[in-house]
Amino acid sequence: MIRNVSHHPLAMRLALSLQHLLAVFAGTVFVPIVLGLSIPLALLFSGVSTLMFHYFTSGKIPFYYGSSFTILAGMTFIHHQAVGRGMTDVLADCYVCLGSLFIGVIYLLVGQLLRMVPREKVIRLFPSTLAAPLIMVIGIDMLFSSTYSIRTDWLAGIVTIVAVALAQLFFKGRVRLFSIFIGMAAGLVLSLVRGTFSLDALRGAHWLASPFDSDFMAFRVLEHWDVDMAGIVFVTVLPLAVIALSEHVADMIVISCTAKKNYLRIIGLPRSISASGLATLLAAVFGASQTTAYTQTTGLIRLNRICDPSLLRMVAVMMIVLSCCPKLTALISSIPVAVIGGITFIMYIMVIWVGWCTARLHEKKNRNARSLVIIFSTLAAYAITALLLDGGLRVGSIRLTSITVAFITGLVLHLAIPNRAALTPQEEHASDEDVSSPTGLADHHDEPQKPQA
Template sequence: MTTDATPLTPLRKGIAGVQYLFVAFGATVLVPLLVGLDPSTALFSAGVGTLIFHLVTKGKVPIFLGSSFAFIAPIISATELYGLSGALFGCLGVSAVYLVMSLLIRLFGLRFISRLFPPVVIGPIIMLIGLSLSGSAVKMAQSNWLLAVVSLSTAIIVTLYARGIARLIPIFLGIIIGYIADLLFFEVDLAPIASAPWFSLPQVTLPETFSWQPILFMIPVAIAPVIEHIGDVYVVNNVAGKNFVKEPGLHRTMLGDGLACLFASLVGGPPVTTYSEVTGAMSLTKITDPAVFRIAAVTGIIFSLVGKVSALLRSIDQAILGGIMLLLFGTIAGAGISSLLQSRVNLASSRNIVIISVTLTTGIGGAVLSFGSFSLSGIGLSALIAVLLNLLLPERAEDKQGTSTSEHIH
């Protein structure tokens, strides 16, 4: 394996950069396909967002930013309430959370975050992110169960039995095998791919709806990704053998994520965040040169300009995506449970059970809080309820929790 102690030639840097993009590609384009955005725009915003992150962090942190699964359910819900333009405008609230957190970390450190968002709050929120769209996954899958089962089975087999880089891309391989099955056994309209130009600019969708409602709807949703960002940076610390929390500083990495989210929202892409799958690939290859991740970013931008790539992605059958979602959303819910267990949350505590149960039931049950024309529902409302319950309910010695552990929800 290659380490930073062994200088990489420009060719090997290029190959490694393309490999890292390959790891992130499937998940990055899956999010926009599910929420109704242009996948090329997602690739473009991920590439530019990564470059913005590296600029803010002085080019020192080996991280790639991509579309986060945490925002699938909120964007779909916000689109139903406020339209696609409103949902994109609401994503500005996500970037605002990152920017505020960056300032607070710079001023007060991390202690206040652990007070507001302990594992008993974050765990059920992550579970809701996975469970809230389980019905949509089944609906998409049942449009063609054969394709859904093929893509799902492939992703499961890769997750359980693959080795090396292949194990890190179960979503990508599941989509590929499902698409091949679609070509072999069903009719796929390839005409749009043939007619698509080789060069095409990403489809920019500007947020034309200016309203506080979608912003307030999306702000609570950013809690889990913000906490995940902190965990990701600590993981990158361990892999690279450096302390990025100290230099360039966690406030800078948080600021980089926030500005990248801001750019993505302004051009019509889903919010982009630190990418744990790429961190896993970095652990495997031991290549932690930040320049390699910038090469991955530039490669993503180049891919976004190939019109036939966007047309190919849009030709993927919904059942294939549904099959992947059956595994994906269950995995996210499992990550929430794992977060509770690994953080040693006392599940025998009545206080903790109240916080977890009320958070889950209001989220899954579809509770809505309305004031005049403003309404808050879904994950956003449940996140707010979890934070308030944690602050208001007195914590006794027997309720104490263990060390916080971040679970990845990409």
């Protein structure tokens, strides 16, 4: 695992950052497109939220922040409820931003409350047994969305996927780090030859424009305040906040296993959750959707084995610049949907693989069937809800998504099934050292990585 790329040339670091930006761009703009929010604002606060998170967590966790998919169904419900009460689409979007603001406040409250709870109890409440299947479920859910994109042009999507796979198999050293670029280049060349790739959108785009749009600010709901609608927003986002928090903890556990560093002990959940809350709060105030740590970042780290957070800060700066330049946004948006779908397909395959490896690591340490029961029951709950119940389970007036049902199933089983093979404190400490670094040395004294041949 490469932890420090500062010794590499600046051009190479910029190229690696641009590769990551292209991998997360589609997900960042998809949520505001569905909700009707401002795309430049989503790009701006994707970068701002990432920089804020890195600042409050000492720049040690390789997280990139973007628009959250886990709250999409709930926010769509809020928008439809507001429109059904006679509100305009713009005002409905303001109530959507109010929901994101509530989630940010809940994050901050939970982050501060966790400061009063011993860290070991928090980790035991949400262990790898539950984190691994949740990450796998998120990867599977997002995998379906990427296949919808590939369907627009099967040939371009498949060529992109195959090119990335071949680059990973046959290339070595620095060239292998750019497998995403190689796959995207193959898809673009094919699209160009077939005439499905055009740059016409660049002609009418300006070079510079402000990303801010006062129409979507959360506090605009005060101009047309509706107490009942505010109550609907709060009731809707309360379970969404629980799921989003669970996804954050799962990402922390999985990135720790992937990067071989125990970020739960180095940084701690109170700081990381509070930082996420501040980022979401700021984004909602200015009219952007809730931001969250991107799970596909873990997939990309697994793919190119680079976990240097400085690269993600460079991506954040690039995204901020992109939000102020409509012509660059139009350039990236002109990439065929199937090519982007092929890239995200690879990312989510890696996310599922990371979740499976985390599950196997936990099973190897505990050596009992309890974790397998929880993992497969969680996956089964997701599959049944997604395939047989049309992607959701209605409980009264609330519709639980497949991911929510899977998480609740796993959490209930985790709390209900006694863990007779639980690790002793000494074994748990030894396990943490194994995750922190392969040699058992302290996390803060990693030796600088040598450049790859």
